[in-house]
Amino acid sequence: xxxxxxxxxxxxxxxxxxxxxxxxxxxxxxxxxxxxxxxxxxxxxxxxxxxxxxxxxxxxxxxxxxxxxxxxxxxxxxxxxxxxxxxxxxxxxxxxxxxxxxxxxxxxxxxxxxxxxxxxxxxxxxxxxxxxxxxxxxxxxxxxxxxxxxxxxxxxxxxxxxxxxxxxxxxxxxxxxxxxxxxxxxxxxxxxxxxxxxxxxxxxxxxxxxxxxxxxxxxxxxxxxxxxxxxxxxxxxxxxxxxxxxxxxxxxxxxxxxxxxxxxxxxxxxxxxxxxxxxxxxxxxxxxxxxxxxxxxxxxxxxxxxxxxxxxxxxxxx
Amino acid sequence: xxxxxxxxxxxxxxxxxxxxxxxxxxxxxxxxxxxxxxxxxxxxxxxxxxxxxxxxxxxxxxxxxxxxxxxxxxxxxxxxxxxxxxxxxxxxxxxxxxxxxxxxxxxxxxxxxxxxxxxxxxxxxxxxxxxxxxxxxxxxxxxxxxxxxxxxxxxxxxxxxxxxxxxxxxxxxxxxxxxxxxxxxxxxxxxxxxxxxxxxxxxxxxxxxxxxxxxxxxxxxxxxxxxxxxxxxxxxxxxxxxxxxxxxxxxxxxxxxxx
Ligand SMILES: Cc1cc2nc3c(=O)[nH]c(=O)nc-3n(C[C@H](O)[C@H](O)[C@H](O)COP(=O)(O)OP(=O)(O)OC[C@H]3O[C@@H](n4cnc5c(N)ncnc54)[C@H](O)[C@@H]3O)c2cc1C
Ligand SMILES: Nc1ncnc2c1ncn2[C@@H]1O[C@H](COP(=O)(O)O)[C@@H](O)[C@H]1O
Numbered sequence: 172x173x174x175x176x177x178x179x180x181x182x183x184x185x186x187x188x189x190x191x192x193x194x195x196x197x198x199x200x201x202x203x204x205x206x207x208x209x210x211x212x213x214x215x216x217x218x219x220x221x222x223x224x225x226x227x228x229x230x231x232x233x234x235x236x237x238x239x240x241x242x243x244x245x246x247x248x249x250x251x252x253x254x255x256x257x258x259x260x261x262x263x264x265x266x267x268x269x270x271x272x273x274x275x276x277x278x279x280x281x282x283x284x285x286x287x288x289x290x291x292x293x294x295x296x297x298x299x300x301x302x303x304x305x306x307x308x309x310x311x312x313x314x315x316x317x318x319x320x321x322x323x324x325x326x327x328x329x330x331x332x333x334x335x336x337x338x339x340x341x342x343x344x345x346x347x348x349x350x351x352x353x354x355x356x357x358x359x360x361x362x363x364x365x366x367x368x369x370x371x372x373x374x375x376x377x378x379x380x381x382x383x384x385x386x387x388x389x390x391x392x393x394x395x396x397x398x399x400x401x402x403x404x405x406x407x408x409x410x411x412x413x414x415x416x417x418x419x420x421x422x423x424x425x426x427x428x429x430x431x432x433x434x435x436x437x438x439x440x441x442x443x444x445x446x447x448x449x450x451x452x453x454x455x456x457x458x459x460x461x462x463x464x465x466x467x468x469x470x471x472x473x474x475x476x477x478x479x480x481x482x483x484x485x486x487x488x489x
Numbered sequence: 490x491x492x493x494x495x496x497x498x499x500x501x502x503x504x505x506x507x508x509x510x511x512x513x514x515x516x517x518x519x520x521x522x523x524x525x526x527x528x529x530x531x532x533x534x535x536x537x538x539x540x541x542x543x544x545x546x547x548x549x550x551x552x553x554x555x556x557x558x559x560x561x562x563x564x565x566x567x568x569x570x571x572x573x574x575x576x577x578x579x580x581x582x583x584x585x586x587x588x589x590x591x592x593x594x595x596x597x598x599x600x601x602x603x604x605x606x607x608x609x610x611x612x613x614x615x616x617x618x619x620x621x622x623x624x625x626x627x628x629x630x631x632x633x634x635x636x637x638x639x640x641x642x643x644x645x646x647x648x649x650x651x652x653x654x655x656x657x658x659x660x661x662x663x664x665x666x667x668x669x670x671x672x673x674x675x676x677x678x679x680x681x682x683x684x685x686x687x688x689x690x691x692x693x694x695x696x697x698x699x700x701x702x703x704x705x706x707x708x709x710x711x712x713x714x715x716x717x718x719x720x721x722x723x724x725x726x727x728x729x730x731x732x733x734x735x736x737x738x739x740x741x742x743x744x745x746x747x748x
Binding site: 182239240241244264265266268269270271272273275276277279280281282283284285294297301302303304305306307308309310311312313314315316348351352353354355356357358359360373395403413414419420423427428438439442449450451453457462463464465466467468469470471472475476477478479480481482483484487488 | 502503506507508526582583584587607608610611612613614615616617618619620622623624626627628629630631632634647648649650651652653654655656657658659662667668669709710711712713714715716717718719722723725726727728729730732733734735736737738739740741742743745747748
């Protein structure tokens with residue numbers, strides 16, 4: 172079977188859950204090979220093998236991570252050239268999609284972004300996407316080159332399938348042109364102890380209705396083990412970091428449960444959460460458009476409803 | 490400082506967006522407008538030339554209606570417009586779009602900066618900027634939430650998933666901007682009047698030396714085989730809080746096995 176290259180998403184060597192989802196999906200198309208860029212590849216190989224990586228290509232050249240996006244695309248292009256994979260799967264993060272974009276142009280290959288499912292179809296690799304703020308489902312295939320698919324987090328349940336996980340160090344030569352946008356400073360996000368927004372099974376978001384006090388939103392999130400999101404209005408007001416924004420210009424999330432508190436449900440917000448399985452809203456205004464989407468809604472003040480719900484959840488969980 | 494801004498004409502998200510019979514996005518039968526995020530790109534370009542000097546040229550690729558996107562950018566204050574339109578372009582995918590835009594930018598003449606939005610509001614792909622950088626051989630400086638140009642250096646802040654990064658590159662460069670970067674201006678009455686006299690070039694594929702066989706639906710590297718409207722969400726239960734709203738919410742979550 173042909174190899175399927177999977178670009179590993181990791182934070183300082185710790186592989187993210189979305190990568191295990193990609194490896195799980197990759198097995199439908201061929202033999203998964205993980206591509207690990209950065210430091211810590213050898214240590215990561217073990218977990219990658221557990222989810223089916225037969226090979227782990229490790230690219231440790233510091234040049235690859237010192238510059239934005241372009242070197243990673245060159246690395247993948249070189250690997251595509253060498254192993255002629257059946258497909259390349261990347262995480263649908265901003266970096267993942269940009270790497271995929273450049274790889275598509277370099278290799279003359281079709282690119283599908285934000286897939287929520289990938290499978291082997293009659294005409295090659297077939298994908299499902301959710302478009303226009305979740306109002307349509309689209310099936311697409313790649314008709315030229317090596318299929319390059321950027322897959323959204325939470326698109327599959329990671330399944331273990333032990334494989335060799337053979338570490339293959341890769342020597343790359345990065346062109347000068349790819350070393351044009353240098354990353355000169357990196358400020359890591361403060362750790363919150365909460366799950367990552369795009370990976371979380373439950374997301375609780377607050378909006379302008381919090382009036383700047385995210386306390387009840389965070390407490391409710393913590394009772395559920397959820398990630399915390401925010402509307403752009405809350406982010407613009409400086410109440411919550413931009414990296415927690417849900418919506419068109421923030422993160423697109425698709426959790427099992429999405430709770431919107433004090434959020435009206437503008438189209439740009441909906442674009443980021445409409446595909447969530449179950450949607451719950453708490454809003455003072457019964458006319459708020461968010462109520463059109465909900466499975467369960469409470470018309471009320473979030474400062475009363477959320478603390479009461481938090482206590483009830485804690486009691487139920489014991 | 491000469492700046493080219495790529496602006497896209499998109500179906501209005503507030504209206505019913507749909508597909509044509511050939512599985513392409515319906516761009517003609519629905520109301521369209523300048524992609525909201527590209528207003529931030531136009532604004533940033535205007536701010537840069539206002540602080541130094543130079544010209545802002547906006548370029549769009551799209552059907553006849555896409556002239557509206559150019560017009561809006563000119564009303565905001567851009568100096569010149571280019572509208573690339575050709576029957577053969579219908580159904581073009583991102584690689585073809587980036588090919589055509591790259592050729593148009595070359596024809597406009599080596600700008601110091603190319604600025605785009607971080608994503609178009611219809612596709613939300615965020616791939617055209619990276620493809621353009623690849624094709625034009627320019628440094629890719631994308632997702633800028635802050636931008637400064639000093640001498641021939643551009644510096645941005647990029648709010649990544651795990652970290653906030655500073656990126657530095659030499660001009661000429663390609664920058665994409667987020668909606669964090671500025672507050673786009675509304676066209677003034679004066680701006681609206683002035684826009685009427687601003688030059689807009691109409692280019693077809695022949696003007697760009699792009700072969701029609703490289704673009705459009707038939708040449709696309711991907712194919713939409715099916716689309717289906719998602720069934721509308723079933724109407725949910727809505728309760729009015731009478732002192733027990735939180736309890737009811739928890740009961741719902743428990744019944745749905747979230748607890
Ligand atoms: C280019 C562009 C991109 C955008 N991208 C995004 C995006 O990615 N994400 C995003 O979210 N938005 C985005 N927006 C903004 C979007 O249009 C809305 O302005 C925004 O989502 C509104 O946020 P909100 O619902 O918190 O605020 P509002 O619309 O002001 O709603 C606040 C809600 O809180 C309710 N409320 C007030 N007090 C209480 C209380 N005590 N208890 C319960 N409810 C209460 C009110 O009834 C109201 O419904 C974008 C806009 C543009 C132009
Ligand atoms: N047809 C087009 N004409 C002009 N600019 C475009 C076009 N398509 C995309 N762009 C630019 O590329 C950015 C990202 O688009 P996308 O990759 O489609 O999300 C947009 O914000 C525009 O600046």
